[in-house]
Amino acid sequence: MIRTETDPEPVVTIVGGGVHGVHLAVRLLQAELVDPCELCVIDPAGLLESFRRKCRQCGMVEFRSPFVHHVDTDPFSLRDFARAQSREDELVSSTVGADRPTVSLFFDHAAWLCDQHDLESIRFDARVTDITDRRDGVEIETNRGHINSQWCLLAVGHGRSFTYPEWATDLASTEPVTHVWDPGFDPDAIEEMSTVGIVGGGITAAQLATTLAQPGRDVVLFARSPFRVETLEASTDWMHFSGGIEALHGHPPGSRAREELVSDVRYDGTMPPYVFRRVQRALERRWIELERSEIAVATEAGGTVVVTCRDDSAFCLDNLICATGFGSPYDGSLFHHLRKQPTLQTGYRGAPVLDDDTLRWMRQDGTPSRIAVSGVAAQQVLGPFARNVIGARRAGKLIVGFLESELNAEKQTTKL
Ligand SMILES: Cc1cc2nc3c(=O)[nH]c(=O)nc-3n(C[C@H](O)[C@H](O)[C@H](O)COP(=O)(O)OP(=O)(O)OC[C@H]3O[C@@H](n4cnc5c(N)ncnc54)[C@H](O)[C@@H]3O)c2cc1C
Numbered sequence: 573m574i575r576t577e578t579d580p581e582p583v584v585t586i587v588g589g590g591v592h593g594v595h596l597a598v599r600l601l602q603a604e605l606v607d608p609c610e611l612c613v614i615d616p617a618g619l620l621e622s623f624r625r626k627c628r629q630c631g632m633v634e635f636r637s638p639f640v641h642h643v644d645t646d647p648f649s650l651r652d653f654a655r656a657q658s659r660e661d662e663l664v665s666s667t668v669g670a671d672r673p674t675v676s677l678f679f680d681h682a683a684w685l686c687d688q689h690d691l692e693s694i695r696f697d698a699r700v701t702d703i704t705d706r707r708d709g710v711e712i713e714t715n716r717g718h719i720n721s722q723w724c725l726l727a728v729g730h731g732r733s734f735t736y737p738e739w740a741t742d743l744a745s746t747e748p749v750t751h752v753w754d755p756g757f758d759p760d761a762i763e764e765m766s767t768v769g770i771v772g773g774g775i776t777a778a779q780l781a782t783t784l785a786q787p788g789r790d791v792v793l794f795a796r797s798p799f800r801v802e803t804l805e806a807s808t809d810w811m812h813f814s815g816g817i818e819a820l821h822g823h824p825p826g827s828r829a830r831e832e833l834v835s836d837v838r839y840d841g842t843m844p845p846y847v848f849r850r851v852q853r854a855l856e857r858r859w860i861e862l863e864r865s866e867i868a869v870a871t872e873a874g875g876t877v878v879v880t881c882r883d884d885s886a887f888c889l890d891n892l893i894c895a896t897g898f899g900s901p902y903d904g905s906l907f908h909h910l911r912k913q914p915t916l917q918t919g920y921r922g923a924p925v926l927d928d929d930t931l932r933w934m935r936q937d938g939t940p941s942r943i944a945v946s947g948v949a950a951q952q953v954l955g956p957f958a959r960n961v962i963g964a965r966r967a968g969k970l971i972v973g974f975l976e977s978e979l980n981a982e983k984q985t986t987k988l
Contacts, residue, residue: 825953
């Protein structure tokens with residue numbers, strides 16, 4: 573069953589049912605802070621569906637993060653689930669750090685957890701278009717009506733914001749040129765006997781290239797810089813939310829300094845050793861061709877795209893897929909609307925100004941609003957792992973921590 577517009581007003585509304593939204597819902601229910609009928613998760617794509625689609629689109633087989641990172645609160649929940657299902661072989665050993673779950677194990681465990689808490693019954697199948705912060709609650713506008721809630725937790729990920737290289741902007745909507753994160757991109761729809769170009773040199777481009785490489789298909793990987801190998805997305809100090817976090821919080825909230833520090837310490841554009849080995853093998857066997865030069869010009873020609881690189885080499889491709897990353901976390905359409913709210917404080921490049929202890933979005937008058945943020949948009953507080961699964965757990969702790977005191981205080985006031 574899915575929640576409808578006529579159900580009672582929720583106490584807490586979570587916008588986004590991805591890793592972060594699901595974890596917040598599970599944590600709130602496990603802490604018994606709200607009854608299921610007082611909680612609502614709004615997502616038009618389905619619980620975890622957007623992330624599942626991305627993993628499929630880039631051909632990801634295993635997680636980069638260890639098995640203790642998942643959407644439940646108990647770190648060993650996924651391992652116990654694997655044991656109970658006799659699927660320990662889906663915990664893939666790693667040369668550095670703990671074993672990593674396969675994509676299917678991760679999502680089966682997450683689906684099991686959603687079933688345990690019957691999260692589908694509290695999902696409202698709608699897209700949030702705007703949120704208004706009021707002193708005593710929030711008003712949430714959706715494409716299927718209006719919801720009033722006491723608290724709103726924003727967990728919308730990158731919100732469909734991804735980047736194309738400059739030379740591709742005019743071609744982005746033409747048939748042969750697409751982005752790996754375009755919701756319409758389907759790797760299975762690519763013709764078997766075709767010539768495919770992939771742009772990018774990080775984990776996504778590498779995984780996609782090795783997935784698409786097959787007999788009869790020519791795959792060209794356009795990676796302008798040498799491959800860089802890193803096990804995780806940043807140093808493990810950041811993953812433990814120690815060390816660097818203090819330095820981050822030493823800069824003003826919402827500032828350029830915080831944004832630049834996060835971007836400097838993230839190992840963007842890297843790939844872990846197991847992906848690098850796969851690329852190396854595919855290159856050695858000539859399943860993939862590597863073009864080290866940058867594309868300078870691309871022109872559509874009768875359903876194909878002709879690209880010319882800076883080293884003057886030219887290719888005629890049936891498909892050109894950009895694996896060139898996400899856009900700014902503050903550029904999704906919902907954040908655009910929220911930025912225009914006169915009451916909420918925004919900082920450098922539209923970053924929400926959040927309270928470091930609670931992740932509550934601060935108002936212009938310096939008081940915390942009733943909107944809290946989890947996910948990549950909280951990176952100025954939680955650092956480079958804010959977007960990751962472990963970031964969801966850290967954000968969950970902070971958000972559920974403050975909600976516990978607020979909701980208990982409200983209950984006491986009602987009793988008086
Ligand atoms: C291919 C890939 C592999 C990754 N691998 C790992 C890994 O191994 N380990 C790790 O820790 N992290 C990994 N990450 C990073 C991170 O864990 C994921 O990006 C994760 O999906 C982030 O969760 P999220 O909930 O913030 O965002 P999302 O999964 O994007 O979920 C956001 C949800 O919000 C919904 N939404 C957006 N806008 C609205 C709106 N206006 N109204 C209502 N709903 C809305 C969307 O439909 C979506 O379901 C990976 C990321 C990618 C892309």
